[in-house]
Amino acid sequence: MRHSGTTTVILAAALIAVPALAAAQEPVRDFSQLNTRLRPGDTIWLTDAQGREVKGRILSLGADALTLEGGGGRSFGAPDVRAIEVRRPDSLRNGALIGLAVGAGLGAVACAALVERAGDAGWCVLSAGIYGGFGAGAGVGIDALIPGPKLLAYRAPGSAGPSQSRLSIAPVVTSRAKAVAVSFSF
Secondary structure (H helix, E strand, O other), X not given: OOOOHHHHXXXXXXXXXXXXXXXXXOOEOOHHHHHHOOOOOOEXXXXXXXXOEEEEEEEEEOOOEEEEOOOOOEEEEHHHEEEEEEXXXXXXXXXXXXXXXXXXXXXXXXXXXXXXXXXXXXXXHHHHHHHHHHHHXXXXXXXXXXXXXXXXXXXXXXXXXXOOOEEEEEEEEOOOOEEEEEEEEO
């Protein structure tokens, strides 16, 4: 089966455009509901009513105010807060799986090259397992160095907050046409 260049471009665009959503939850808009997303001890990035960003750990969290540690505790009332972001830790599982796959793949490629020359395939599974283990360890180490994404936990009512622009790219394949649909909203 022969693929045309257009089909390849459409498939590549579709794969690149598939978004990885950071969070399925929408931010709360009622300050009194912050306790459903945050707890004392969380490190947050708070944007105040003037647009200044303050990073700090939550000392206390109430229905109408929160206090960040440092300098005796700085309190912010609901009218003083435009947005709050929090960073949740990323699971190391995906780094381990990616490293395992890369390592095992390299072990299998090395084994295939040597089997072609020497003819002995008995140690290939062991080789792929060892390389996979090293790869998984490296993947966990690399993943631990990458911080998780910031998630918007709170947005004040009537506040536009961070940019809400979106780019959407989708393949359109019919019996008569192959195309890419692009939409941009803000």
